[in-house]
Amino acid sequence: MLPVRIGVVGAGVVGLCTAVNVQQLLPHAWVTIIADNFSEETTSDGAGGLFRPTAEFIKGVPPDTIKQWTRDSAEYFMKIAASADAGKFGVFPMSGYHLLNREVNPEYKSLVYSFRQLTPEELQKLGTTYSNGYAITTLIVEPRKYMAFLMTEFRKNGGQSQKRTLHSLEELVGQFDVVVNCSGMRSRWLVNDPLVYPVRGQIIKINAPWIKSFIYTDDDAYIIPRGEDVVLGGVRHTNDFSTEIREQDKQGILDRCARLIPSVKxxxxxxxxxxxxxxxDPVRLETENMKFKSGDLQVVHNYGHGGNGIALSWGVGVHASKLVKDYLAKSRPMSRL
Incomplete structure (x- = not known):
C-alpha cells in the first residue's frame, strides 16, 4: 500500500505548525506544503509576536476549545524558550505592561509566567493616563526566526514544498489522501467562504535597543521589543483590503506610541x-468532504485566526493533525500511520 499523502495549503505560521504536527502524529506519511508565499512574504511575518491571545477576537469558539489551543501553544513555546536554542528560534520571555481603562480577566493569565494588577502608584510612576493596568511576563515569538525553525523541522522530517498558486482545491484531487487548508485570507476565494474577512494592520519597525519592556494598550497602541528591532503598532481596519503603507496611519502609530515612550520619535x-x-467568526477548524466534478477531496480546514495566529498556531496545529489522523483511521484502517 502506498504511503499516506497529506497536503497542507498555506505556509504561514498556522500552516507550518500544522505540517510539523502532522509529521509528528503520522511519522510515515508524506507531507507536502503548497503555497504561493513563503517566509517573509506571508502575513505571519508582520506579526508583533506577543503571546496574549485575545478571546474577544475569537468569536463563536467554545471556551474549552480556546483554552486547549492556548494551553498547547503556551506549553510548546515555553519549552522552546527554556532550550539552548531559544535565541536562534526567536522565542523568549519578556516582561511588560498591559494598559487600559477597564478591568480584564483574560484566560491566558494562568498560562504566562506572571500576571498581576498594577497599583495606582505604579500607574502614576509610568506616567500613563490609563486608569488600570497589569504587569505581565509572557513570551515573545519572533515570526521570521520561528517560522524558519519550523520549516527546518519540517524538511528534517522529510517534508516537501511546492511554490504554487492554487485557484481551487479541486486542483489537488487525486494527489493527496487529505488536504489541510491553512490558506488564511485566500480561503475567501479558494473555498468560496464569505465569512473570511480582512482586518488591515500596519506597523513600524524601529531600531531602539534601549527599549526592553513591551507596552500594550486597549486603543491599538503597542510597543514590542524583539531581538533585532522594536515593533510599533498598530491599526485595526475591518474589511479593508489595502496593503499599501498609509502615511496617516503611520503618523497615528508614532503619535500614540510616543505618548507611551517619547523616545520612539x-x-x-x-x-x-x-x-x-x-x-x-468563528475560526474554522473542521473536516469537509468537498465534492468536485473530478472527484472528492477530504479537507481539514484550519483558518480564520486573525490577529491570534501566532498565539494559537501550535494549539490549532495539534487539533488539525488529530482530525487528519481520525479521518485516515476510518478511511484507511489498514494503512501504516
Missing part, C-alpha cells in the same frame, strides 16, 4: 509594513 525607522489579518 527619535528612533531610526527600519521598515514599514501593512498586511491583512484573516478573521473568521
Amino acid at each position: 527619535k528612533a531610526e525607522i527600519v521598515k514599514d509594513w501593512a498586511g491583512l489579518r484573516p478573521h473568521r
